[in-house]
Structure formats: C-alpha cells, structure tokens
Amino acid sequence: MDFKAKDLELDLTKPYNPQEVEQNIYNLWLESKYFNPDALPGKRIKKYIVYMPLPNVTGTLHMGHALDNTLQDILIRYFRMQGYKTLWFPGTDHAGIATQYKVEKELQKEGISRFELGREKFIEKVWQWKEKYGNIIVDQLKQLGISADWSRFRFTMDEKYSADVLKAFVHYYQKGLIYRGKKVVNWCPRCGTSLSDLELEYKEENAKLWYIKYPLKTKGKKGEEFIVVATTRPETMLGDVAVGVNPEDKRYKHLIGKTVFLPLVGREIPIIANQKIDKSFGTGALKITPAHDILDFEIAEENKLPLIQVIDERGKMNENALKFKGLKTEEARKLIVEELKNKGYLLKEEDYKHNVSTCYRCGRNIEPIPSWQWFLKMDQLAKYAKKAVLGKQVKIYPKNFQKIYFNWLDNIKDWAISRQIWWGHQLPVWYCDCQIKENNKNNQNFIVALKQPRKKCPVCKKPYKQSLEVLDTWFSSALWPFAGLTLKDKKNYYPGTTLITARDILNLWVARMIFSGIEFMKKPPFQNVFIHGTVLTQDGKRMSKSLGTGVDPMNYIQNFGADATRFGIIWQAVSQDIRWDETTIFAGKKFNNKIWNAARFVKENTKDIDFKIKLHPKPQTKADQVILTELQKVQKFTKNKIEDFELAQALRKLYDFFWHQFCDQYIEASKKQLLDLKLKTNTQLILLYVLFESLKMLHPFLPFITEAIFQLFQDKREKKELLLVQKWQ
Ligand SMILES: [Zn+2]
Numbered sequence: 001m002d003f004k005a006k007d008l009e010l011d012l013t014k015p016y017n018p019q020e021v022e023q024n025i026y027n028l029w030l031e032s033k034y035f036n037p038d039a040l041p042g043k044r045i046k047k048y049i050v051y052m053p054l055p056n057v058t059g060t061l062h063m064g065h066a067l068d069n070t071l072q073d074i075l076i077r078y079f080r081m082q083g084y085k086t087l088w089f090p091g092t093d094h095a096g097i098a099t100q101y102k103v104e105k106e107l108q109k110e111g112i113s114r115f116e117l118g119r120e121k122f123i124e125k126v127w128q129w130k131e132k133y134g135n136i137i138v139d140q141l142k143q144l145g146i147s148a149d150w151s152r153f154r155f156t157m158d159e160k161y162s163a164d165v166l167k168a169f170v171h172y173y174q175k176g177l178i179y180r181g182k183k184v185v186n187w188c189p190r191c192g193t194s195l196s197d198l199e200l201e202y203k204e205e206n207a208k209l210w211y212i213k214y215p216l217k218t219k220g221k222k223g224e225e226f227i228v229v230a231t232t233r234p235e236t237m238l239g240d241v242a243v244g245v246n247p248e249d250k251r252y253k254h255l256i257g258k259t260v261f262l263p264l265v266g267r268e269i270p271i272i273a274n275q276k277i278d279k280s281f282g283t284g285a286l287k288i289t290p291a292h293d294i295l296d297f298e299i300a301e302e303n304k305l306p307l308i309q310v311i312d313e314r315g316k317m318n319e320n321a322l323k324f325k326g327l328k329t330e331e332a333r334k335l336i337v338e339e340l341k342n343k344g345y346l347l348k349e350e351d352y353k354h355n356v357s358t359c360y361r362c363g364r365n366i367e368p369i370p371s372w373q374w375f376l377k378m379d380q381l382a383k384y385a386k387k388a389v390l391g392k393q394v395k396i397y398p399k400n401f402q403k404i405y406f407n408w409l410d411n412i413k414d415w416a417i418s419r420q421i422w423w424g425h426q427l428p429v430w431y432c433d434c435q436i437k438e439n440n441k442n443n444q445n446f447i448v449a450l451k452q453p454r455k456k457c458p459v460c461k462k463p464y465k466q467s468l469e470v471l472d473t474w475f476s477s478a479l480w481p482f483a484g485l486t487l488k489d490k491k492n493y494y495p496g497t498t499l500i501t502a503r504d505i506l507n508l509w510v511a512r513m514i515f516s517g518i519e520f521m522k523k524p525p526f527q528n529v530f531i532h533g534t535v536l537t538q539d540g541k542r543m544s545k546s547l548g549t550g551v552d553p554m555n556y557i558q559n560f561g562a563d564a565t566r567f568g569i570i571w572q573a574v575s576q577d578i579r580w581d582e583t584t585i586f587a588g589k590k591f592n593n594k595i596w597n598a599a600r601f602v603k604e605n606t607k608d609i610d611f612k613i614k615l616h617p618k619p620q621t622k623a624d625q626v627i628l629t630e631l632q633k634v635q636k637f638t639k640n641k642i643e644d645f646e647l648a649q650a651l652r653k654l655y656d657f658f659w660h661q662f663c664d665q666y667i668e669a670s671k672k673q674l675l676d677l678k679l680k681t682n683t684q685l686i687l688l689y690v691l692f693e694s695l696k697m698l699h700p701f702l703p704f705i706t707e708a709i710f711q712l713f714q715d716k717r718e719k720k721e722l723l724l725v726q727k728w729q
C-alpha cells in the first residue's frame, strides 16, 4: 500500500464535508484490494462469508436495499477487522419478468411490440438495456460504502452462471425430479406466463356474490328442487364438472351422489363430497370448476373428475363456452348473469368484499388455467431444507421465523419452474413440432440435454428444436451461493457463514437455496440466516413508489453523506419493522460533526508526539481511569452486540460513549491536564488511544469519516495503513 493522505484533500480545520471525502476514500479501499479475501494482509485462518441477496438488474436502491446491505457491510467490516478472511459475494439477478416488462414498456414508447421484433432481436434489446441501466444499483451500493468483493461480481445470466443453471436442470431431470404435467397454474394473460403463488399480489375488491340455483335431477329429469351455489365468477360455471359439499355438512348429506343439471349448459353433473370444501362459504355448496380454480383442480383430481377449460391464455372465453366464445371474461360474466336472471336461475345477488390475486409485475387479475408446465418434485428437497434447520446446521433468527419456514415446507406443492417469457434461461429441452402437438403428455417426446441432440426426429427427420420456455428466475437464484463460481472458490468459499435478508423471501429464496446447496454441494449454503424488518412509512404503511410514499436513500446520501444515512438507518433498526423517521439522519450528520471536531482537538493537541497504534497507555488521573475503564467496557459490549446481530444497540452505545464519555467528559478534563507538564504526554497518548479505538469500533457503522480521520493521523508515517484492516484491541 502506498498512497498520500494529501491526495484525499482532507482538512480538519474545515467543517466535515462528506461529498468531498467519500468517493476518494472508496477509491482508496478499492486500490488496496482488501475487499478481496485473497489480498487481505496477515495470516487469516477463520473465514466469514456472506452472499448478497441479489438486487434485480432493473432496480434502483430503495430503503430495503439500504438497510439490508448496511447490515451486511457492518458484519463484513467488523469481521475483517477481527482478522477473519472475509468475502462478500455481490451480484445482480436478471429478474425475468420484471426486466422483460421494463424493456417491453420502453419499446411501446416507440410503438413496437416484442412480437414484431421477434425473440432474438428482443433479447438483444434486453442486453443493450442491461448494459445501459444494469449497473445503476451497483454504483449506488458503492456510494453507500458497500465493501463487497466486486472482482467476484456475478450476473445470473452470465455464461458460467447460466451453464450451472442448465446443468442443475439436467441433474434434477436425470434423477427423476423434473417432470412435465398439466396443472392449473396462476396465469397472467397480460404477461402471457404462469406465476408461482409467491409471485401474486392480493388486492381487495368490491365484488358481487351470485347465488345460482342448480336444478336437481329427480325421476330421471329436471325437477323442482335446487341446490344453490354461491360464486363471484359466474362465467366459469360453463366449465363446472360437479357441485361439491363437505361430507360433514348435515344440510347436504342426503344429496351426495345425486346429480344436477348445469344451468345454461344443460350438462348433468354429480354432487360430490370432499373434506376441502369450506362449509361456511356461501351456502356451503360449491361449484367445482377444476380448469379455473386451483383448489377445485385438487378436488377434481381426488374425485377423478374431468377438466373442462372455458377461458384461454389471453383471458377470453374459448369454444367450450359455447355462444360466449371469443368474449372477454368480464363481458361474458355480464351476459351470463343476465341470462341466469331471465331464466329464473339467479336466487340473489350480494355485495361481497374479497381479495383477488393479481400479477405482481403488471397488476392484472390472475386467471387460473390448465397449462403444460415443467415441475420440480418437492417432497425430498423440502425434507432436506427442513432437516437442515431442525438439525441446527442452519439457524434462523429471530426464531419465530422458523415456524413460517416449516409451515411452508410442510405444505409444499411441486414447483412449476417453467415460464412462458423470453428473457431468462431457455430450458435445455429439445423437441420436434411434429410430435409435440398431439402428444404433449408424453415426456418421451422431449430430450433433456445441454446441447442440441445430433439425432433427427424419428418421425419427420427434421432436427430437434430447443424449447421456447425459460426457467423461473428463482430457479437460478436458488443456486446463487455456488453457481458460476470457479472450482477454487467453490472449495474455499462455500459454504458461507451468514445470510441477511428480508422476511418476504424466506420461502421464495432462502428455503430454495438451502435445498439446492444440499443437493449440489452436499452442505447447506450458510450457518445463519438473519431476517430483518421492513422500512415502513411513518404511519406504518408499506412504502410505495406509485403513491409517492417511498423515500430515496440516494437523496440522503447526496445531501448528508453515506455515513449519516447508514447511521439513521441502523439507529432505527432496533425492532423488526422500522417506521421511517428521517430526523435520525440529521442526528447522524451531527454525530459526524462531533467526531470530526473531536479529531481536530486531538490532532491540534498532539502535534508534538508520534503515536504508535499498538501503544496501550496507563491512567494517571481519575479522568484517565474512568475513560480507559469505560472504553474497555464499550469494546466488550460492542463486540457482543455485533456478534449477536444487535447492531442498533451497538451503535447507540458507541454514540453515547463517544459523545458523552469521550467528548463531554474526557476531552474537557484533558484541557487542564494538557497544561500540566507532568501529565501532558500521557494525556496526549490517552487522547490518541481512545480516539483510535473509537474510530475502529465506529468504522463498520460509519466507514468513510472514520477512515478519513485515520488517514489524517497517518501523515507522519512512512508506511501508510488503512483503518479498514486495523485490528481491535
Ligand atoms: Zn402480468
């Protein structure tokens, strides 16, 4: 390391100005290469490894990222200073649907649809878009002071990463864990793709509940008696295959096994019993439409009922909807209700408030439809994930999140991993058109392989084509702890130590990383999972860009500096959720000034001595005694709190110590002691010692100002050092 403090243009006699300092300090760290564990000084045996939750390549830094990454940075900086070989893996996620949607919108402005452009050209556009905007969030993380090893940066669509993703698919397939099946999936007609349960957003809707009379068959024909079903979606009744009741429901016991005639269609359908039917909904009798409801689909499978699809992939009524064919579902609904009314089938209509599921990307209502998809069998993998936490190889904090984790794994369904979009990892699946149309059911007609098969289609002799489907983005991010790593890194830096993340992706991401790690690397990917809260608005609501209730951390960084921003965020992170209060940022700024001024005092009053960092001064006065004892206490406290992941408590204690004990008490007392020739030198040494030890403790929280001050005290040294790698006492 060789650099000059002068290059940093630091001047203690002027007020602290983060805008002038932070960029230079960050460059200094980059120059040192110390973010890379292989370049760290000294002999380091213990390792501390963190995998950064991947921000979407479409993203810009929001408060959630700022909190998540500051927490990780504090840990990484702390353990780096404790002599660990620290590695923080950074990267970005290609975010299939989100990115595709962004680029599509961009094209829309030019009046072009992706279909006009074609797949290949469209993907080219996405890469261009990524080159232009994909680094925004990375630059923002750097401005926040994130000390990740950028030399190991990975993007989930990189060549090496993609190769590992496809290998994982082939591996699962060869083990018999991947299969193709027709199931009712959540479908977004706008995005034209299936979505997992976890990708839905629920919105409250003021709807109607229609009570419809289904006439019972008596003596071989339509009788006078009815069974009444209630529904919010009368248009799906055209695809009804049964009426279901709960076997325990006394009102309907005598009707089980009888049949009814489906109004408007005339089809005779049975009344069946199934435990899954909710007695308390509507009349307790449910229309069963397996093609357009996921629960009905399960009931139909159990009761061996057929599947009649009436809504197509564009959200329109299909040929099975008879005269309603071609209509949008809403139009069909109106006409059907009218006809039910006219024909005397409608008993009543009620206002009804309920939650509807919508696409988390575009907001359109989800249409459950049957679709051919690729699935990953979950039973064995879920057991791995569960066992790892039960056996304490992975510990989840706070502990109450374990219950959520287990609950999800206990009720897990097979994972639909295929998506019908263009941007993503194209499935390593090969087929021939001539076989696919009629015989979709048969896995035999597909070849799963990394490369295009050399053999030709046995029927038409044409070459095999690659499937147009892509993998769910979460399939690739589940491999994040190891995909795309060199063999050496896989050996040296897997498994990791700690994962820090938000609670909403505990199942979506964390659980999947755990079973993937066990499956492919034989070990869970990390030992600890820390779940942090959400940054909410002051009145406790979710921050929303569209409502304008979000706050932009970049504004704070630009106006008050990264240190003040980090201070404000961590100061508030005492409980799970944070109700955002920006006065803590102002407090952070004030604290920075306090530290700067204290450093100026120490510098001015210690000009005549050379201080060795490793020196440990002895107390001569009562004030000396107090500050040195208190320092020792706060060092121990800070260590314990950081290691227990109570970072806010650590910061608050450090703040109190520095402001009140060091500045208010000791610096005041030192003014007298410095005038006393017998005490002067020792007092100077104590001032330097306490300041330096404080800078070290504060560094993980406020990395820029602490490093800047440390550099200012390096001006007399021949060999400069960085606070970044100083060891704590
Ligand atoms: Zn959508």
Ligand SMILES: [Zn+2]
Binding pocket: 432, 433, 434, 435, 457, 458, 459, 460, 461, 462
């Ligand atoms: Zn063929």
